[in-house]
Amino acid sequence: MSRWLDDPLLSVEGLTMRFGGLTAVSDFHMRVGRGDITALIGPNGAGKTTVFNCITGFYKPTQGRLALAHADAASTHDVDALTRSGRRFASMGGRDLFLLERMADYEIAARARVARTFQNIRLFAGMTVLENLIVAQHNALMRASGLTFFGLLNTPGHQRAEAAAVARAVGWLERINLIGRADDPAGALPYGDQRRLEIARAMCVDPVLLCLDEPAAGLNPRESAQLTALLRSIRDHDGVSVLLIEHDMSVVMQVSDHVVVLDYGRKIADGAPQEVREDPRVIAAYLGVDDEAEVIAAESEIARLAGEAP
Amino acid sequence: MAAPTAPPRSRLQTALGDAGFAALVTFGLSFPLLAFRTEQDMQNRLVVEPRWSWSLAAVLAIFCARLLAGLIQDWRARALAIPGALVAIYGGSLALGPSFSAGALTACAGLVLLALAFPLDARLRQAPAPAARSEGSDRSRLFALGGVLALFLFPFVMLTLLGPAGSLKWINNYGVQILIYVMLGWGLNIVVGLAGLLDLGYVAFYAVGAYSYALLSTTFGISFWLCLPLAGILAAFWGVILGFPVLRLRGDYLAIVTMAFGEIIRIVLINWTDFSNGYAGISSIPRVTFFGVPFTANEDGFAALFGLEFTPIHRTIFLYFLILCLALLTNAVTLRLRRLPIGRAWEALREDEIACRSLGVNTVNTKLTAFALGAMFGGFAGAFFAVRQNFVSPESFTFIESATILAIVVLGGMGSQVGVALAAVAMIGGTEILRELDFLKHIFGGSFDPAQYRMLIFGLAMVVMMIWKPRGLISTRAPSIFLKHKRAVAGSLVREGHG
Ligand SMILES: Nc1ncnc2c1ncn2[C@@H]1O[C@H](COP(=O)(O)OP(=O)(O)OP(=O)(O)O)[C@@H](O)[C@H]1O
Ligand SMILES: [Mg+2]
Numbered sequence: 001m002s003r004w005l006d007d008p009l010l011s012v013e014g015l016t017m018r019f020g021g022l023t024a025v026s027d028f029h030m031r032v033g034r035g036d037i038t039a040l041i042g043p044n045g046a047g048k049t050t051v052f053n054c055i056t057g058f059y060k061p062t063q064g065r066l067a068l069a070h071a072d073a074a075s076t077h078d079v080d081a082l083t084r085s086g087r088r089f090a091s092m093g094g095r096d097l098f099l100l101e102r103m104a105d106y107e108i109a110a111r112a113r114v115a116r117t118f119q120n121i122r123l124f125a126g127m128t129v130l131e132n133l134i135v136a137q138h139n140a141l142m143r144a145s146g147l148t149f150f151g152l153l154n155t156p157g158h159q160r161a162e163a164a165a166v167a168r169a170v171g172w173l174e175r176i177n178l179i180g181r182a183d184d185p186a187g188a189l190p191y192g193d194q195r196r197l198e199i200a201r202a203m204c205v206d207p208v209l210l211c212l213d214e215p216a217a218g219l220n221p222r223e224s225a226q227l228t229a230l231l232r233s234i235r236d237h238d239g240v241s242v243l244l245i246e247h248d249m250s251v252v253m254q255v256s257d258h259v260v261v262l263d264y265g266r267k268i269a270d271g272a273p274q275e276v277r278e279d280p281r282v283i284a285a286y287l288g289v290d291d292e293a294e295v296i297a298a299e300s301e302i303a304r305l306a307g308e309a310p
Numbered sequence: 311m312a313a314p315t316a317p318p319r320s321r322l323q324t325a326l327g328d329a330g331f332a333a334l335v336t337f338g339l340s341f342p343l344l345a346f347r348t349e350q351d352m353q354n355r356l357v358v359e360p361r362w363s364w365s366l367a368a369v370l371a372i373f374c375a376r377l378l379a380g381l382i383q384d385w386r387a388r389a390l391a392i393p394g395a396l397v398a399i400y401g402g403s404l405a406l407g408p409s410f411s412a413g414a415l416t417a418c419a420g421l422v423l424l425a426l427a428f429p430l431d432a433r434l435r436q437a438p439a440p441a442a443r444s445e446g447s448d449r450s451r452l453f454a455l456g457g458v459l460a461l462f463l464f465p466f467v468m469l470t471l472l473g474p475a476g477s478l479k480w481i482n483n484y485g486v487q488i489l490i491y492v493m494l495g496w497g498l499n500i501v502v503g504l505a506g507l508l509d510l511g512y513v514a515f516y517a518v519g520a521y522s523y524a525l526l527s528t529t530f531g532i533s534f535w536l537c538l539p540l541a542g543i544l545a546a547f548w549g550v551i552l553g554f555p556v557l558r559l560r561g562d563y564l565a566i567v568t569m570a571f572g573e574i575i576r577i578v579l580i581n582w583t584d585f586s587n588g589y590a591g592i593s594s595i596p597r598v599t600f601f602g603v604p605f606t607a608n609e610d611g612f613a614a615l616f617g618l619e620f621t622p623i624h625r626t627i628f629l630y631f632l633i634l635c636l637a638l639l640t641n642a643v644t645l646r647l648r649r650l651p652i653g654r655a656w657e658a659l660r661e662d663e664i665a666c667r668s669l670g671v672n673t674v675n676t677k678l679t680a681f682a683l684g685a686m687f688g689g690f691a692g693a694f695f696a697v698r699q700n701f702v703s704p705e706s707f708t709f710i711e712s713a714t715i716l717a718i719v720v721l722g723g724m725g726s727q728v729g730v731a732l733a734a735v736a737m738i739g740g741t742e743i744l745r746e747l748d749f750l751k752h753i754f755g756g757s758f759d760p761a762q763y764r765m766l767i768f769g770l771a772m773v774v775m776m777i778w779k780p781r782g783l784i785s786t787r788a789p790s791i792f793l794k795h796k797r798a799v800a801g802s803l804v805r806e807g808h809g
Contacts (some may be wrong), residue, residue, distance in 0.1 A: 106670050122662050124657070138671045
């Protein structure tokens with residue numbers, strides 16, 4: 001049942017990230033199962049976004065190894081061999097293997113095919129909804145336009161590629177119910193639509209792993225339900241693994257196959273949603289106290305106050 | 311039972327039919343117009359002299375042209391076929407006349423070009439129907455076409471209205487001067503308006519282009535037409551050189567380093583006297599020729615060749631067309647690039663660099679191509695400047711030039727081609743017009759010199775302009791592609807980049 005152990009798409013080993021004296025993430029291990037929706041949760045400032053930024057190359061980790069294997073899981077032997085070779089990625093035994101901590105951010109998106117969204121939405125506000133989705137297909141279009149030379153001549157090959165990119169964008173706009181607003185600037189959309197558009201834009205990169213940083217933040221219950229359905233269809237229909245950071249527990253418990261909990265930069269729980277929900281350390285972390293004894297003390301204090309009140 | 315339908319005529323048949331008809335019409339027309347000529351003979355009598363060969367040539371030419379047009383339908387293939395045919399004809403006439411081998415070779419080259427047009431046409435015609443469109447509306451196209459036509463007619467209109475002496479000022483001080491700045495504005499617009507990289511040292515590339523032509527032509531005697539692309543390439547190279555150190559810089563830092571780059575180039579030109587002759591500059595740079603024919607009063611000059619009376623305005627008009635074509639080239643390339651992945655990546659970079667990288671856009675390459683292309687057009691303009699002035703010195707490439715070009719881009723509305731052109735007309739034309747405020751002497755007295763208040767008035771106008779339209783003359787952004795409706799994006803949503 002635990003696919004993240006049998007067939008991990010991404011394995012994070014010993015990830016540590018320090019900012020000067022502050023250790024935002026320390027010795028963090030996790031695996032993202034192929035075809036799973038994995039949730040990364042934790043209180044504010046726990047270091048979740050920092051983990052995302054390390055995976056997607058926006059931060060260079062102080063320490064640690066992040067190995068991503070396309071197609072099927074890489075053996076430890078292969079990963080060690082690649083690590084020793086000093087290269088960033090390689091095709092080993094027919095599998096493409098990537099060491100993300102060595103790669104630049106744009107390479108991780110373009111080659112390792114990890115796409116992401118941001119906690120504070122980063123759409124191209126002054127470009128239209130359609131243009132946002134076309135820019136996401138930049139590398140495929142760049143190849144088809146012969147690094148711009150064929151594009152300048154407007155050859156049929158380039159035209160076909162552009163038509164295909166538009167078709168893909170239109171397909172996504174229909175899925176997220178934004179087809180009617182294709183020609184509107186992205187910055188003019190309501191907040192919930194912007195969130196969905198950012199997900200669609202990341203999907204247009206054609207990723208194997210989609211990282212979503214708080215996709216449900218600021219959504220109303222109806223939009224949250226739509227989001228849950230969208231995430232499921234991305235997993236089941238597109239076969240893309242999803243890693244998501246989320247504070248909305250109802251969304252997390254509904255969609256995720258696997259939950260990892262971070263607190264003060266350390267992993268405190270890792271397992272199926274049911275197990276994690278009942279883990280006392282997780283409860284303690286969410287109530288904002290350090291250990292179990294204090295949880296019990298706090299709960300009895302609450303009970304006492306409740307008894308006194310009437 | 312269905313009635314048997316005639317099999318569809320093949321392309322060749324249709325084209326041959328059309329061409330035959332056109333040839334017939336030409337024959338009918340040329341018969342009275344070309345085929346006979348009346349001349350007075352020795353006894354002052356009119357005699358009819360038949361010129362069947364003229365008529366035959368016209369018929370043949372029309373037949374061939376119509377046949378080619380029928381067979382080659384895509385405009386890009388035609389763009390290849392027309393020079394091919396012209397080169398072939400030129401080569402053929404050369405082979406029959408002065409030099410057989412060179413002519414035959416030229417003719418072969420032309421025929422090869424012509425032959426290539428056919429498969430190209432076939433490939434281009436099977437292009438798929440576009441799912442989304444990117445071109446402008448018919449009205450805006452008509453407007454642009456009208457504008458270009460007016461620009462091409464401008465010197466002739468001036469010439470007929472004011473005569474050679476009177477029109478010189480208009481064609482040179484207004485026409486050529488404004489067009490140089492339109493071109494520079496369009497070049498810088500790629501860097502500042504599209505990619506959102508604030509560049510305060512654009513004049514460096516203008517200088518590189520100017521000195522490229524000046525040095526290559528005076529030391530190696532290379533012709534202008536060869537120097538022009540070389541100047542562009544050299545400037546693009548320096549654009550990349552500037553691009554590397556500023557890749558990670560943003561905002562004020564980017565502005566300061568680019569400004570310093572502009573100053574470095576100028577100071578090197580001043581101090582490296584062996585190379586650039588320092589303050590004295592480079593003089594007697596070869597003047598522009600009409601594809602090899604000089605604009606002189608000699609009998610092998612332009613005027614004599616075309617049977618015109620010599621006046622210096624011919625050169626000015628040629629320079630005007632030259633810079634007009636260069637500017638239109640800059641515009642065409644920029645408009646096309648905006649609709650290609652690279653152009654969309656520039657604009658995305660201006661909107662949000664981090665998001666670009668998260669989508670796999672190589673921002674280093676994207677920035678460098680923006681710098682290189684912007685610099686290349688600056689280099690072209692520089693080479694033009696050198697051939698126009700036939701003198702260059704570091705004085706022409708001071709910081710105020712960079713500031714003027716940047717002001718044109720900002721005033722125009724960053725990213726808008728039309729806006730930049732309008733701003734160049736307003737700024738350069740405006741400063742020129744302010745020279746002519748002599749009537750103010752009647753108001754303020756004879757000792758008042760309006761020329762001295764030129765910059766003051768101009769500065770005030772700029773301030774008013776920026777209060778009235780803070781985002782420039784054309785603040786909206788036209789989308790590069792659309793599904794159903796082309797709606798301009800409001801300026802308030804468009805970011806200005808990290809410049
Ligand atoms: N670039 C940085 N420089 C310095 N400190 C940073 C940086 N990025 C994150 N931090 C610190 O690392 C810690 C973890 O931050 P992070 O953004 O990863 O938290 P988070 O779990 O995403 O929180 P939230 O739920 O509020 O988004 C915080 O203390 C933050 O201040
Ligand atoms: Mg966060």
